[in-house]
Amino acid sequence: MSVVRTGVSLAAPHTTENTEASASWLNTILKGDCVAALEKLPSRSVDLVFADPPYNLQLGGDLHRPDQSKVDACDDHWDQFESFEAYDGFTRAWLLAVRRVMKPDGSLYVIGSYHNIFRVGAILQDLGFWIMNDIVWLKSNPMPNFRGKRFTNAHETMIWAVKSKDAKPTFNYDALKTFNEDLQMRSDWHLPICTGTERLKDKAGLKVHPTQKPESLLYRVLTASSRPGDVVLDPFFGTGTTGAVARKLGRHYVGVEREQDYIDAATARIAAIEPGDAASLEMQQSKRSQKRIPFGSLLESGLLQPGTELTCPKGRHLAIVRADGSLKSGDHTGSIHKVGALVQGQEACNGWTFWHIQDGRKKAPIDELRKEIRSRLQA
Amino acid sequence: MSVVRTGVSLAAPHTTENTEASASWLNTILKGDCVAALEKLPSRSVDLVFADPPYNLQLGGDLHRPDQSKVDACDDHWDQFESFEAYDGFTRAWLLAVRRVMKPDGSLYVIGSYHNIFRVGAILQDLGFWIMNDIVWLKSNPMPNFRGKRFTNAHETMIWAVKSKDAKPTFNYDALKTFNEDLQMRSDWHLPICTGTERLKDKAGLKVHPTQKPESLLYRVLTASSRPGDVVLDPFFGTGTTGAVARKLGRHYVGVEREQDYIDAATARIAAIEPGDAASLEMQQSKRSQKRIPFGSLLESGLLQPGTELTCPKGRHLAIVRADGSLKSGDHTGSIHKVGALVQGQEACNGWTFWHIQDGRKKAPIDELRKEIRSRLQA
DNA sequence: GTGGGGAGTGAATCAAGCG
């Protein structure tokens, strides 16, 4: 096994607990078998894994288009397995190796088709992984079904899993929502397949790798489940789409690949990429990670006075602000959240959005005042 | 176990090799456990199976919406399993029972979510079934992810499998292609969930079944993989969507269901349906094979003039018809479908029903003009 | 009748932090 370095210098991982930013295996491609190569990595050192394992396609003879041209199928030797049992054993082995190097809250994405994805998913569950979502990549330009015997196979399936039910994986909800025109990102991703200049070709104009994934797919995976400086592992590196996108997005990568041709192509490809700088990588700030503002701060700052009257959105409930930062509404007293819940007879309530202050002729939630405090703190 | 008959009389199955059209179990709901009930059916007697087995959801506590309302989760006892092993055993048992009653060239569709579909798919392969496609049902109106911790779960997965690699299943390729505006039917199906008047409710207004499937989904399955007179089995009959669509499309059905409440609801539902007679099925055939009318035909025919103003149903969006058959609305230009999508900010739009023309005091969709063209072509 | 606003809801493995 040898190590190929592209000599990239990037920001330090956001946590260096188990990962030295200068570790020799960072931003390299490890040559060799996936399981053996991963033994070189320390345990709990990887934030995100993207895996595009062999699909175990069971092709019969050659497939020809209606014009009799031959379809350039994926018939490489690495995609051949003798049986489901052999494929299952292979899958279990690399998933266990990957599991060891994943951080406890790290994420794993595996992509596949109906030939293999059901086996992968069941084994994931058997090994104790916890599935967060399955995601379908819908191809806007899939290969048609030439024989007219099936539905056009227009999608692939990706499984997002974590190491255990209790894991708290990175999920950049707000960034994804902004990306998606202020709507929650869904489990169906409409993306074109990898063509044009993005598709690596050799000197003869033939595609270098039969199943090169589009960068847009990796872009979304990394944006969703990693942060700048994180370590992203791809145990089936191929022509390095994962490494290319990682470098663009300011993540570290580690690849494992057996074929020297793919390693050469990936190395050149990644070296040619301009690494993302910090400013352009800044993501939509998660609301959750913002500094917590106690309700009492509104009184301290003078944005609210004791005795001010708050109402619910419909004006049916009234409450008085008291000097200690508590509310009083009828017989109920306590925090803004507790009183909001009590007057509605509910178990819980977000007082920041429930209670409103009269602002001229309009009502405004007291959350507006919190935002004002936050903007003052930043200035 | 008892038998519930709805007394439907339909055309004879297109093959009576192993099925007497007068068999006592045709167009009935067998009450009881799936495996036991299927023992009452002869081997090789079913053309198509649609199965919507328990998903084995592993829900934690209650889930509340941001407005504190409680989500009415699927927590029925029939969806509870002790372990993956228990679920696997259950799955193997019913799949073997189904396998026995399937004709050699029959088709099986199983629907599920990431909680169970990987196990189902792997077991299907282990039992010797041959997967033809996996199909993703994309929901236009899924339940959002309220906590912002995952991608919105916006799809379910369906596996189409046959008994062996050598099977030659019915696949009405041309009908589906015509149905899909002369494009091959793809593996991604965009359909809304079952709501409105289609959703069965009890006297209290509560949904009768927690997971009633939309008829549009079954319509497409039966259209793809069965012929009039075929026998369609649903081993988890629920409220009988499969039976209802089978009756509409002139197929025989057999259902298995354990809960009497569901049987009662399904029986009433199916009895109220007008069976598809030979003539109307013929009509459907011809409608499906209707010639595609390009929008430009409306201009050629003089039914529309260049410069005509079209509006959306609410009159908020305007567009001008151009001589080449494209629309222009603000900065957007393109086909009626594309511009309709753009002005609404949506990914897709059926321009035929979205764009309206002023017809006297009323608005009429331009689809009316297409119908006029078609009637001219037939005359 | 028609249009706008508000309420309701759907197969969901749906919280984090502190003491």
Added chain:
DNA sequence: CCGCTTGATTCACTCCCCA
């Protein structure tokens, strides 16, 4: 680790009510 407090979250569509 348990228990309690605090706090963060929704999209598409249908139906009802009322102007």
